[in-house]
Amino acid sequence: MKVPISWLKEYVDFDASPEELANKLTFSGTEVESIQTIGGDYKGVVVGEIKTIEKHAGADNLLICQVNNGREDLQVVCGARNFNVGDKAPFAMVGAKLPNGMEILERKVRGVLSRGMLCAEDELALSDDHGGIMLVSRDIPAGTPFSEVAGPPETVFGIEITWNRPDCLSIIGMAREIAALFGTKLKLPSVDFMERGEPVDVMAEVDLQDAEGCPRYTARVLTDIRLKPSPQWMQRRLTLCGVRPINNVVDITNYVLLECGQPLHAFDYELLRDHKIIVRRGFSGERMSTLDGVERQTLDKAVLIADPVRPVALAGIMGGAGSEINDNTRNVLLESAYFNPPDIRRTSSKLGLSTESSYRFERGVDIGGVDWASRRAAALMVEHADAVAAQGVIDVYPGKQENRKIKCRFSRVRSVLGVDVPDEQIVGIMKFLELQVAGHEKDHCIVEVPTFRPDLQIEADLVEEVARINGLDKVAAVVPQAKVVVDADDSVTRAVIACRSNLTGLGLMEIMNYSFLSEQLLNAVSTVDIDSRVVLPNPVSSDYSVMRNSLIPHMVDTLGRNLAHQVDNAALFEIGKVFLKAADSSISEENHICVGLMGKAGRVGLSQRRPVVSEEIFLWIKGIVESLAAAQHVDDVVFKTAEHAGMEKGWAAVIEAAGKPCGILGVVKPEIRKKWRMIEPIAIAEINAAVFVSNIFRQVQLKPIPVYPAVSRDVAMVVNESVRHEDVIKIIKKAAPRELTGVELFDIFRSEQIGACRKSMAYSLTYRSLERTLTDEDANRYHEAIKDALKNELKAEIREGK
Amino acid sequence: MTLDEIDKIKEEGLRECDAVKTLPELEAVRIKYIGRNGFLPQIMKGLKDVSPDERSEYGRIANEFKNRVGSALDLKKAELAAGGAANGESTFDYSMPGIWRGLGAKHPISSIIEETIRIFGRLGFTVAEGPDVETGYHNFEALNTPAHHPSLDNTDTFWLETGELLRTQTSPVQIRVMEGRKPPVRIITPGRCYRRDTTDATHSANFHQVEGLYVDRNVSLADLKGTLAYFAREMMGPGVDVRFRPHFFPFTEPSVEADFTCHVCGGKGCRVCKNSGWIEIAGAGMVDPRVFKKVGYDSEEFTGYAFGMGIERIAMIKYGINDIRFLYENDARFLQQFV
Numbered sequence A: 001m002k003v004p005i006s007w008l009k010e011y012v013d014f015d016a017s018p019e020e021l022a023n024k025l026t027f028s029g030t031e032v033e034s035i036q037t038i039g040g041d042y043k044g045v046v047v048g049e050i051k052t053i054e055k056h057a058g059a060d061n062l063l064i065c066q067v068n069n070g071r072e073d074l075q076v077v078c079g080a081r082n083f084n085v086g087d088k089a090p091f092a093m094v095g096a097k098l099p100n101g102m103e104i105l106e107r108k109v110r111g112v113l114s115r116g117m118l119c120a121e122d123e124l125a126l127s128d129d130h131g132g133i134m135l136v137s138r139d140i141p142a143g144t145p146f147s148e149v150a151g152p153p154e155t156v157f158g159i160e161i162t163w164n165r166p167d168c169l170s171i172i173g174m175a176r177e178i179a180a181l182f183g184t185k186l187k188l189p190s191v192d193f194m195e196r197g198e199p200v201d202v203m204a205e206v207d208l209q210d211a212e213g214c215p216r217y218t219a220r221v222l223t224d225i226r227l228k229p230s231p232q233w234m235q236r237r238l239t240l241c242g243v244r245p246i247n248n249v250v251d252i253t254n255y256v257l258l259e260c261g262q263p264l265h266a267f268d269y270e271l272l273r274d275h276k277i278i279v280r281r282g283f284s285g286e287r288m289s290t291l292d293g294v295e296r297q298t299l300d301k302a303v304l305i306a307d308p309v310r311p312v313a314l315a316g317i318m319g320g321a322g323s324e325i326n327d328n329t330r331n332v333l334l335e336s337a338y339f340n341p342p343d344i345r346r347t348s349s350k351l352g353l354s355t356e357s358s359y360r361f362e363r364g365v366d367i368g369g370v371d372w373a374s375r376r377a378a379a380l381m382v383e384h385a386d387a388v389a390a391q392g393v394i395d396v397y398p399g400k401q402e403n404r405k406i407k408c409r410f411s412r413v414r415s416v417l418g419v420d421v422p423d424e425q426i427v428g429i430m431k432f433l434e435l436q437v438a439g440h441e442k443d444h445c446i447v448e449v450p451t452f453r454p455d456l457q458i459e460a461d462l463v464e465e466v467a468r469i470n471g472l473d474k475v476a477a478v479v480p481q482a483k484v485v486v487d488a489d490d491s492v493t494r495a496v497i498a499c500r501s502n503l504t505g506l507g508l509m510e511i512m513n514y515s516f517l518s519e520q521l522l523n524a525v526s527t528v529d530i531d532s533r534v535v536l537p538n539p540v541s542s543d544y545s546v547m548r549n550s551l552i553p554h555m556v557d558t559l560g561r562n563l564a565h566q567v568d569n570a571a572l573f574e575i576g577k578v579f580l581k582a583a584d585s586s587i588s589e590e591n592h593i594c595v596g597l598m599g600k601a602g603r604v605g606l607s608q609r610r611p612v613v614s615e616e617i618f619l620w621i622k623g624i625v626e627s628l629a630a631a632q633h634v635d636d637v638v639f640k641t642a643e644h645a646g647m648e649k650g651w652a653a654v655i656e657a658a659g660k661p662c663g664i665l666g667v668v669k670p671e672i673r674k675k676w677r678m679i680e681p682i683a684i685a686e687i688n689a690a691v692f693v694s695n696i697f698r699q700v701q702l703k704p705i706p707v708y709p710a711v712s713r714d715v716a717m718v719v720n721e722s723v724r725h726e727d728v729i730k731i732i733k734k735a736a737p738r739e740l741t742g743v744e745l746f747d748i749f750r751s752e753q754i755g756a757c758r759k760s761m762a763y764s765l766t767y768r769s770l771e772r773t774l775t776d777e778d779a780n781r782y783h784e785a786i787k788d789a790l791k792n793e794l795k796a797e798i799r800e801g802k
Numbered sequence B: 001m002t003l004d005e006i007d008k009i010k011e012e013g014l015r016e017c018d019a020v021k022t023l024p025e026l027e028a029v030r031i032k033y034i035g036r037n038g039f040l041p042q043i044m045k046g047l048k049d050v051s052p053d054e055r056s057e058y059g060r061i062a063n064e065f066k067n068r069v070g071s072a073l074d075l076k077k078a079e080l081a082a083g084g085a086a087n088g089e090s091t092f093d094y095s096m097p098g099i100w101r102g103l104g105a106k107h108p109i110s111s112i113i114e115e116t117i118r119i120f121g122r123l124g125f126t127v128a129e130g131p132d133v134e135t136g137y138h139n140f141e142a143l144n145t146p147a148h149h150p151s152l153d154n155t156d157t158f159w160l161e162t163g164e165l166l167r168t169q170t171s172p173v174q175i176r177v178m179e180g181r182k183p184p185v186r187i188i189t190p191g192r193c194y195r196r197d198t199t200d201a202t203h204s205a206n207f208h209q210v211e212g213l214y215v216d217r218n219v220s221l222a223d224l225k226g227t228l229a230y231f232a233r234e235m236m237g238p239g240v241d242v243r244f245r246p247h248f249f250p251f252t253e254p255s256v257e258a259d260f261t262c263h264v265c266g267g268k269g270c271r272v273c274k275n276s277g278w279i280e281i282a283g284a285g286m287v288d289p290r291v292f293k294k295v296g297y298d299s300e301e302f303t304g305y306a307f308g309m310g311i312e313r314i315a316m317i318k319y320g321i322n323d324i325r326f327l328y329e330n331d332a333r334f335l336q337q338f339v
């Protein structure tokens, strides 16, 4: 909201610079966001008359004008073309300095001498308008100093009013705050005027059918109006507040809106059938055209102002076309009313139509001040539009209520704030805020809340008033005391933090993507999941239209985008929620862990040039998952071959923990990678975090450190290609005595000598007893048994050598 | 062989190993001590003559012999192979890059969240979390936000087909915790929130907040200020102070906005703080009695404070990130800087 300081000063006396005032307001809860100076001293700027206009021979877009400054004609080159011969405009002469700092010099423009400048509004710091030069009335003599036309410079605050303070959405409301802050009295303008017309109830009728939507409606009638421009001072104030002047009647309603925050509406009295106003709800299917020329169709249940045949206004939001003030208007019915905030909000939101009026009504105007505003506007119309006011007012006020009374306990104020405010100070603050102190007892007072403060409902609201007027700088920062809530448990969060630390310890970098993504990105990875997708009904854009049901699409995309930035190795992880829609449309959330590898991420040391093959990258990511599982104390993790829509066939495995699937890993399909121009394989794992964080705080139970030496034996064997490591392990474990404490695959190789579709696998086995030192004979005996089992069950050809 | 003898042979072996100057000499030492006919097989053979109750100790000593002498030989071999002793000077290129897998990095948003948990953890706050998909009741109504408040509009809030919504703040977690237990409550609630903002340098439709709630007997605004002042110094550095400005939030009364001293200029005024010396960080206040009423707390017996802060904002200010979008672009060149 824009607030010119000169206007404030009409209602409240204070002695402070704009900066001091802004500071005081900001620290009492009314944030001053900007302090703007409009206009300037305009030295060297006069009203110039345009005498001739010619085209510039050297430039199509320039004009050459002779401009009279009251004494002589001066040649000026001008880029604008929004004027004619005889027009008058602010003319900055050579030597002038404009508010924006520009100095006017005599200069040549494309070879033509230019001795001054015709100014646009922005160059004069009057507005942001640079649409052409500013034109002033032709009645003003050339040579008049422009400062006389523009008036002195003005300081205008840009103020942010919080939602709970509709009373501050006006100059008087702000003045009331300032009066409280400076401890001075608010001065209200006079609303007295002569009522020379007929009694109003003879001239008009109000039928208020909807007391819920409209708890108060007033109407005045003003006749014999002469439409003309409003007075200069009023136009200037409107302009400073960003409202365009139109004519005296419209300007007066806007002026009173800005002044006291009460939206008014002026109907052309003659265009109201039977001079009758009906306040009612819209019917289903009813429609009307609003002032902006738009046909509004969904008026069902909206509060409407109607005459006996048609709606004439969308109550509290916008007038209707066909009943508004026009060039022929002579008689006016002036509406001032209070509309129910939720109703206005609903209609405004449904129609997507927000106005200065609806903005105030939906926050709540001063129901007690409705008639004051009407009188104020009527008085201004009598004075500035030659209006004849009808006698009296139609004031239908079914929603009238007694003012709310709130008990304010002094000790409560002090204990909530932690500030030692004296009783008298509390009572004083209430009075400064124009709250009536109805009773002042030993330990409390009773505050009667005026209608302009609908936000004050309970004692806590009064505590806030004391806090902000007394000053929050009085609140000391008490050194905090640690305090333990014994049964609180945040172990899951700590387990996730541990998981994150383990992943970074494994050399992975954490990424973070949005919870929503485009359908296109989801489809790029898979479309088998469509039924589980939660689609947003009102996304910000199609890029963020579906909640993610997997972290994999974002991971692929992140790797791909990094590759496009020439980052060709990456080891990334993300921990985040996925959202899944069930068959009954209910939505569930799961925390997932996703790991993604690209390039030589798993290769340490040299030989970086050797391309990464699928086998390598698969084993790296499997290694990460195994390490993470170990670090998170997840036992019994097994990997089983699986199919996955996003993974290459044969290169995907499902991760099982305690016999239940909890994730997937694998090498991403080439046709998916291709969309990001990723040529080398990338690997991704996705794990349900719940399984991986549930066990981390398990207590370690120390096992004895072995005291007897271990004996190790190697076995190398040639087997068919189809034999898997897991098969070998299974057989070894079955055949081994309990002294077998370790099995490690240490080599695989293939060669012509071994033969096609065959491979040599070499394992190192460790035997150790907890009770004695094993002899070579013991070890040999165990080892032979294992070799026999491998021979028999795998058709393995044992390679003897060691 | 007695245990003492084994020990003595071990010491000799280590000394001899240390003294050798060439690889052939070293090989001779190896054969002597752990070769097929050396000391080690003899020692192992001796095991069977040892009485059962001495066997464990004998085994341990034998094992130690094998390990100590073996590793001394390996080390010496590496040393000689590198040429150090042979030529009197090393040709090893110590300037080659070290080889070990590098450390990863936490995302700056995670780092700020974890740091916040740590700071408040010292004061006895525990973490509470809740769903991202919330009910209108928990996100708005229970927090004293009237049904016609603009934040409920579907221009501001992501409403879902189920009638639920994506939470616009982590405050619903406070409600859920209070619904579930009696005071005292001392929690912080980090988490992801959503608002229908068009993304630009300072706005993101998907963002993170951490809120705090303390409900107990005799909690005051002064306690809140002290707690936030402690957090400010721990998070942003010594000398960072807190000031309050009055504000409005539906769920607190009084409501304040908390500014921290600009840690860049120390309060003198700079580009980061727009010359004010202060940076707006948190919204806070005393829990509105109307909220307590919703969760069945007696606001005469208990008072409480609540506060909320944007994680992205803290990360941006702390790390000098000037565009919120960097936090979600996941450019490795950005993330790497947080190792």
Ligand SMILES: [Zn+2]
Pocket: B262, B263, B264, B265, B266, B267, B268, B269, B270, B271, B272, B273, B274, B275, B277, B278
């Ligand atoms: Zn600064």
